[in-house]
Amino acid sequence: MNTKNNEKKLIAVIGATGQQGGGVVRALQASGQFKVRALSRDPGKHRDLADEVVEADLNRPETLKAAFEGAHGIFLVTNFRDSGEAESNKQRQQCTPPRKPVSNISFGPHCLM
Numbered sequence: 701m702n703t704k705n706n707e708k709k710l711i712a713v714i715g716a717t718g719q720q721g722g723g724v725v726r727a728l729q730a731s732g733q734f735k736v737r738a739l740s741r742d743p744g745k746h747r748d749l750a751d752e753v754v755e756a757d758l759n760r761p762e763t764l765k766a767a768f769e770g771a772h773g774i775f776l777v778t779n780f781r782d783s784g785e786a787e788s789n790k791q792r793q794q795c796t797p798p799r800k801p802v803s804n805i806s807f808g809p810h811c812l813m
Contacts, residue, residue, distance in 0.1 A: 708735040710770050714756065715739075715777030717746055724775045725750050739767050 715721030716738035728734045738749040739756035756767035
């Protein structure tokens, strides 16, 4: 296992400011095995949440490419109860890079990709 933060594999966490995503951020940080990038619509409010906090919004797909850059994996939480299954599926599909798939993918209302 790499101990230097810049040598650790990067996990991007969508929903990092919520209960599930926040729990994932804390668990990944506690493990010491990964560098964690929290994705937020308003990163200025959450600067100390993770190793990196960047702007990303599932309803603005143009924000996702930079947010996922260099990520080994992506944890995704969607609110399918509010947005509906079709919207949740659309958001999930936006998180899968078209040319180079991420290393780990898992789907459901919350995902580790």
